[in-house]
Amino acid sequence: MKVVVIGGGPAGLYFALLMKKANSAHQVTIVERNAADDTFGWGVVFSDQTMENFRQADAETYRAITDHFAHWDDIDVHVKGVTVTSGGHGFSGIARRTLLEILASRATELGVDVRFRTELAPDASLASIGSGDYDLLVAADGVNSGIRKRYAEHFRPEVDLRHAKYIWLGTTRLFDAFTFAFIQNECGVFQAHAYRFDERQSAFIVECDERSWRAAGFDRMTTDESIAACERLFGQWLDGHPLLTNMRHLRGSQWLTFPIVRNASWFYENVVLIGDAAHTAHFSIGSGTKLAMEDAISLVRVLNEPPPPNADPQSALREALQRYQDDRSTEALRLQNAARNSMEWFENVRRYIHLPPEQFAYSLLTRSQRVSHENLRLRDRGYLEGVERWFAARASDGGQKPVPPMFTPYRLRSLTLPNRIVVSPMDVYSATDGVPNDFHLVHLGARALGGAGLVFTEMACVSPEGRITLGCTGMYAPEHIAGWKRIVDFIHERTPAKACLQLGHSGRKGSTKLGLEGTDIPMDEGNWEVLAPSPLAHRPTMQVPRVMSRADMETVRDQFARATTMAIDCGFDMVELHCAHGYLLSSFITPLANQRTDEFGGSLENRLRFPVEVFTAMRAAWPSEKPMSVRISATDWVDGGVTGDDSVQIAQAFMAAGADIIHVSTGQTSPNARPVYGRMWQTPFSDRIRNEARIPTIAVGNVTEADQVNSIIAAGRADLVALARPHLSDPAWTLHAAAELGYTEQWWPQQYRSGKQQLERLVERRKEIKS
Ligand SMILES: Cc1cc2nc3c(=O)[nH]c(=O)nc-3n(C[C@H](O)[C@H](O)[C@H](O)COP(=O)(O)OP(=O)(O)OC[C@H]3O[C@@H](n4cnc5c(N)ncnc54)[C@H](O)[C@@H]3O)c2cc1C
Numbered sequence: 001m002k003v004v005v006i007g008g009g010p011a012g013l014y015f016a017l018l019m020k021k022a023n024s025a026h027q028v029t030i031v032e033r034n035a036a037d038d039t040f041g042w043g044v045v046f047s048d049q050t051m052e053n054f055r056q057a058d059a060e061t062y063r064a065i066t067d068h069f070a071h072w073d074d075i076d077v078h079v080k081g082v083t084v085t086s087g088g089h090g091f092s093g094i095a096r097r098t099l100l101e102i103l104a105s106r107a108t109e110l111g112v113d114v115r116f117r118t119e120l121a122p123d124a125s126l127a128s129i130g131s132g133d134y135d136l137l138v139a140a141d142g143v144n145s146g147i148r149k150r151y152a153e154h155f156r157p158e159v160d161l162r163h164a165k166y167i168w169l170g171t172t173r174l175f176d177a178f179t180f181a182f183i184q185n186e187c188g189v190f191q192a193h194a195y196r197f198d199e200r201q202s203a204f205i206v207e208c209d210e211r212s213w214r215a216a217g218f219d220r221m222t223t224d225e226s227i228a229a230c231e232r233l234f235g236q237w238l239d240g241h242p243l244l245t246n247m248r249h250l251r252g253s254q255w256l257t258f259p260i261v262r263n264a265s266w267f268y269e270n271v272v273l274i275g276d277a278a279h280t281a282h283f284s285i286g287s288g289t290k291l292a293m294e295d296a297i298s299l300v301r302v303l304n305e306p307p308p309p310n311a312d313p314q315s316a317l318r319e320a321l322q323r324y325q326d327d328r329s330t331e332a333l334r335l336q337n338a339a340r341n342s343m344e345w346f347e348n349v350r351r352y353i354h355l356p357p358e359q360f361a362y363s364l365l366t367r368s369q370r371v372s373h374e375n376l377r378l379r380d381r382g383y384l385e386g387v388e389r390w391f392a393a394r395a396s397d398g399g400q401k402p403v404p405p406m407f408t409p410y411r412l413r414s415l416t417l418p419n420r421i422v423v424s425p426m427d428v429y430s431a432t433d434g435v436p437n438d439f440h441l442v443h444l445g446a447r448a449l450g451g452a453g454l455v456f457t458e459m460a461c462v463s464p465e466g467r468i469t470l471g472c473t474g475m476y477a478p479e480h481i482a483g484w485k486r487i488v489d490f491i492h493e494r495t496p497a498k499a500c501l502q503l504g505h506s507g508r509k510g511s512t513k514l515g516l517e518g519t520d521i522p523m524d525e526g527n528w529e530v531l532a533p534s535p536l537a538h539r540p541t542m543q544v545p546r547v548m549s550r551a552d553m554e555t556v557r558d559q560f561a562r563a564t565t566m567a568i569d570c571g572f573d574m575v576e577l578h579c580a581h582g583y584l585l586s587s588f589i590t591p592l593a594n595q596r597t598d599e600f601g602g603s604l605e606n607r608l609r610f611p612v613e614v615f616t617a618m619r620a621a622w623p624s625e626k627p628m629s630v631r632i633s634a635t636d637w638v639d640g641g642v643t644g645d646d647s648v649q650i651a652q653a654f655m656a657a658g659a660d661i662i663h664v665s666t667g668q669t670s671p672n673a674r675p676v677y678g679r680m681w682q683t684p685f686s687d688r689i690r691n692e693a694r695i696p697t698i699a700v701g702n703v704t705e706a707d708q709v710n711s712i713i714a715a716g717r718a719d720l721v722a723l724a725r726p727h728l729s730d731p732a733w734t735l736h737a738a739a740e741l742g743y744t745e746q747w748w749p750q751q752y753r754s755g756k757q758q759l760e761r762l763v764e765r766r767k768e769i770k771s
């Protein structure tokens with residue numbers, strides 16, 4: 001095969017040498033615009049796992065790279081005068097220049113034609129570099145790939161240019177650990193990512209958001225002035241060593257903004273993208289070079305697989321390139337997702353800087369969601385137990401033992417929850433005339449016996465017309481008080497769990513068949529009139545609602561207040577107002593349903609007016625020592641709907657009216673929603689509200705493992721975690737989680753003691769066999 005490679009970075013060089021190694025008959029030419037000894041960039045990092053891939057691909061380059069490694073295990077986080085160290089991270093650094101020298105010399109040794117100081121001009125034909133005729137063109141020309149631009153209509157690239165600013169510097173100060181240093185001053189927050197990559201130097205990347213950057217005057221400084229200012233900012237970690245640049249070839253500012261690059265297609269005819277030309281992953285997870293070199297391994301493999309019998313060379317090449325794209329795009333996407341979480345954490349570091357140093361560092365370490373609580377324990381037990389001890393001491397006035405964060409108590413006004421696990425509200429559509437019955441008693445009772453700290457009822461509706469279906473429970477008739485009281489009494493008498501009543505009104509999503517028969521399907525007969533802020537049906541197949549008058553609003557407000565008073569008689573510990581999922585109050589908040597032109601429509605402040613009025617009436621009816629929560633849809637997942645930005649304002653409005661905690665759900669407000677599902681998918685909205693507005697939150701949504709709960713709580717992404725479906729498959733989710741984590745102090749029903757002992761023994765034995 002005759003191959004031309006544009007770009008002699010890690011991707012191009014590694015591809016070329018592996019290609020030649022696979023078959024010395026291949027003719028491989030690389031053109032690289034820079035000279036062989038140009039030193040742009042500083043160090044790169046590889047994990048132990050990545051090195052294993054390199055060892056298998058070419059033992060010679062593996063050996064040469066490892067001979068030049070600087071290895072470290074610890075991560076140091078310096079913030080607010082405190083240094084938090086966590087170990088077991090297992091990374092190695094190497095100078096980018098050394099890496100490129102190793103790759104170029106091995107490529108030359110294997111017979112690759114490496115042409116430095118040769119540039120393919122943007123519109124020039126390959127003939128201009130003496131390579132007009134070739135079987136394959138490999139575009140390894142980096143993040144600003146000219147080849148990608150040339151064939152943009154075929155690759156369909158997407159480039160998301162972020163706003164945070166960074167400058168890639170070096171220093172002769174040798175750091176023993178991977179070092180993150182944070183400075184907060186009157187201009188904003190600035191961070192350094194620093195790591196040693198050889199015996200003489202460390203990489204030192206300074207990053208900040210655009211606001212801090214402008215406030216510090218970096219937008220008006222020359223490069224030398226910027227470097228001097230960074231030396232002053234981070235002087236305490238530089239020990240008198242200078243910061244250095246080797247990017248003077250860049251015209252203008254050396255401050256950069258990170259572009260996230262994606263391509264719908266990675267090849268077109270016989271042109272293929274690899275490395276940064278194909279995808280980028282934010283530098284804070286240090287995976288760009290790894291991805292680039294692993295692309296090279298994959299591309300070489302598919303190109304050297306035997307073609308299908310009788311295939312013509314063009315279609316065989318196309319199929320090989322398709323296999324390469326299929327193989328690499330999933331891995332690239334996985335890393336890009338982790339990198340996005342990490343990048344967003346650093347972009348929004350102002351949000352987290354208020355956290356105590358211990359929690360700030362933990363939040364940083366778990367930012368990509370690839371490193372979890374138990375993962376940190378495996379890396380460094382001492383560090384993790386220190387975090388658990390610290391967290392437990394804060395949660396329960398001075399506990400000394402390390403306790404998994406989910407098993408620490410949590411206080412809301414005079415209510416103390418025994419742990420952080422919440423049974424999320426779940427409608428079981430099993431009531432008649434709104435009365436909770438034996439099914440509700442056994443269902444909720446079993447979950448309270450199952451160890452959760454707080455058990456929510458389903459949405460109990462404040463009027464018969466406020467029900468979603470005829471199977472929904474209510475809180476509007478005397479029988480309802482008796483039905484709920486029986487359940488609350490059982491929970492209180494038999495378990496340490498607390499009980500929260502969720503109150504709601506279905507609005508335009510009401511008068512439908514039981515949820516068990518499908519969602520949002522109007523009844524076959526006997527439908528009642530539904531209410532909403534505007535005459536807009538939730539779906540074309542559903543009823544057009546009656547527009548609420550002021551008198552209707554007052555009636556509904558009073559129904560909520562009456563139901564709250566009834567909750568006192570039942571003995572509930574807490575009440576939640578349901579303002580999520582497109583029901584009546586949610587339909588006031590979202591502009592997709594509320595198009596009123598009076599003081600209850602228009603701006604977010606206006607759209608919140610009625611829900612806050614209802615909440616205020618409930619707060620006045622509810623005892624001041626008892627807590628209240630509000631469930632919101634933090635985004636509609638629809639352009640033009642409620643956004644994460646709005647959710648902070650929504651949460652603040654309810655907190656100002658006396659809420660104690662915000663229960664952060666999303667969506668279900670419009671059939672046009674385009675949610676992005678995944679593990680813990682709604683937690684970022686809780687994180688944002690909690691840390692931007694400093695408001696206690698409950699996170700919910702596809703949290704299924706105790707490890708995830710502990711990570712969320714310890715990082716301060718939420719104060720409580722609600723699980724819905726996991727509690728349907730396992731009422732004793734909390735008891736099982738405690739046994740798995742070896743937390744033997746978890747309360748179990750006395751009657752189930754022998755089950756506790758057996759389970760703990762089994763878990764212990766399983767762990768012994770594993771180790
Ligand atoms: C601040 C920062 C820190 C980073 N830290 C790390 C890290 O710690 N670990 C890590 O793994 N990655 C890191 N990266 C990412 C890493 O630098 C890239 O992901 C990696 O270099 C990609 O390799 P590549 O070969 O695809 O592209 P590049 O290394 O960019 O190579 C492309 C080459 O093509 C050449 N070229 C471009 N156009 C032409 C043309 N028309 N003619 C001839 N030659 C051309 C360029 O001169 C260049 O040498 C970091 C990046 C940044 C910005």
Ligand SMILES: Cc1cc2nc3c(=O)[nH]c(=O)nc-3n(C[C@H](O)[C@H](O)[C@H](O)COP(=O)(O)O)c2cc1C
Nearest residue numbers: 424425426427458459700701702703723724725726
């Ligand atoms: C059967 C079922 C009924 C639900 N009913 C309610 C409800 O009455 N009120 C409410 O706010 N959310 C309700 N939800 C949403 C859950 O409380 C929760 O937010 C959602 O299921 C996501 O959590 P999960 O991924 O742990 O299941 C219901 C969910 C399920 C599965």
